[in-house]
Amino acid sequence: xxxxTQPTSMDCAEGRAAxxxxxxxxxxxxxxxxxxxxxxxxxxQYIIHGLxxxxxxxxxxxxxxxxxKSSTLILPHATLxxxxxxxxxxxxxxxxxxxxxxxxxxVKP
Amino acid sequence: xxxxxxxxRHLVRRRGQEARLRCSPxxxxxxxxxxxxxxxxxxKFMVYLQKENIIDESGMPKERFSAEFxxxxxxxxxxxxxxRGDSAAYFCASATSGRAGKDTxxxxxxxxxxxx
Numbered sequence: 001x002x003x004x005t006q007p008t009s010m011d012c013a014e015g016r017a018a019x020x021x022x023x024x025x026x027x028x029x030x031x032x033x034x035x036x037x038x039x040x041x042x043x044x045q046y047i048i049h050g051l052x053x054x055x056x057x058x059x060x061x062x063x064x065x066x067x068x069k070s071s072t073l074i075l076p077h078a079t080l081x082x083x084x085x086x087x088x089x090x091x092x093x094x095x096x097x098x099x100x101x102x103x104x105x106x107v108k109p
Numbered sequence: 110x111x112x113x114x115x116x117x118r119h120l121v122r123r124r125g126q127e128a129r130l131r132c133s134p135x136x137x138x139x140x141x142x143x144x145x146x147x148x149x150x151x152x153k154f155m156v157y158l159q160k161e162n163i164i165d166e167s168g169m170p171k172e173r174f175s176a177e178f179x180x181x182x183x184x185x186x187x188x189x190x191x192x193r194g195d196s197a198a199y200f201c202a203s204a205t206s207g208r209a210g211k212d213t214x215x216x217x218x219x220x221x222x223x224x225x
Contacts (some may be wrong), residue, residue, distance in 0.1 A: 034213075043113075043154065043216035048117050087151075095165050096142065096154035097202075097214060 002027040009104040012082075018075040018101050022088030025069040033064060035073045038102070043044055044087065047073065064104040078107045099101035111136065113203050113217035121223045128195070130189040130220045134203030141184040142202040142214055143176060152200060153161045158184060198222075 005023040011017040024033065034049040048055055048062045050071075057063045061074040075082055087102040121145055122128050139160050144152040158178035159224075165197040169176070178184040184211050195207040198221050203212035 036216075041198065041219070041221075043179075043218045044202075046213050046215060049213065095157050096168070097152075098143075098154070099151040101151060 002009075002031055004088045004090055004100055006088050006103045008101065009106065011106050011108055012075075012078045014080060014107055014109050015077055018078040018082065018105060018107070020073040020086050020088075020105065022073070024037045024080070024088070024090045027068050027090045032092065033062065033068075033071050034089040034091055035060070036087045036089065036096065036097070036099075037082075038087070039081075039084040042059065044099075047086075065104065078105075080107050080109065083107045113138075113201055113215055115217040115220050117220060118218060119221050119223070121225065122191050123225050124192055125190050125211045128149075128191050128210050128222055128224075130186040130188075130199050130201075130222070132186070132201030132203075132217060134184070134186040134201075134214055138203035138205055138214075138215075140204040140206060141178050143184075143186050144200045144202065144216075146200065146219075148197070152195040155186075173200070188222075191222070193224045196222055 001026050032051050034048050035042040035047040038044045048060050050062045064071045085102040085104050087099050089097050116131050141158045143155040146152045154168040156169050156176045161180050173189045175187045198219045199221045200216050202216045204212045204214045206212045
């Protein structure tokens with residue numbers, strides 16, 4: 001899996017969009033970008049994934065740059081319940097997910 | 110459709126005892142993954158299994174740890190002669206298949222093992 005780099009922590013005001021960046025400059029052509037989050041000590045929760053095109057689902061949007069060296073996860077209207085550690089993972093093996101340190105997002109009232 | 114189930118949710122063992130952690134994948138999922146999360150650290154892959162087969166155990170400690178996923182029943186992660194350093198949260202994930210990008214791993218709530 002390609003190495004990913006994320007900021008250690010971020011704050012976001014409740015109701016505003018949370019934009020979480022991820023660098024994956026060594027990503028290969030067949031590696032997908034996955035986002036998971038872990039709320040407190042719960043099991044990781046799948047959010048979204050993509051290869052080249054931007055993706056959107058009921059939870060979030062994923063914007064991948066044209067050169068695929070970075071991406072941004074967007075939570076359009078952050079709530080207090082979105083406070084969590086967010087993990088960006090570049091995966092091609094389908095066998096294991098390599099979790100880095102993630103970004104600790106704090107949504108504040 | 111029930112999600113991934115793990116039990117027990119909390120397990121306390123004394124040093125030298127055995128720990129058995131169970132994982133029932135989501136319905137229709139035949140691929141199971143185990144991860145370990147040490148206190149204040151990220152999740153680390155341990156082992157990947159399909160029914161009756163170990164596909165990748167590159168993350169498993171060489172001794173005391175074993176995993177199985179029998180034809181019937183849950184996947185079992187077994188830790189023999191536990192030591193204090195085994196205290197961690199153990200998460201199981203399941204997927205329909207192992208194809209990157211075509212499938213997604215869904216995680217269970219975890220088993221928190223405490224070794225006294």
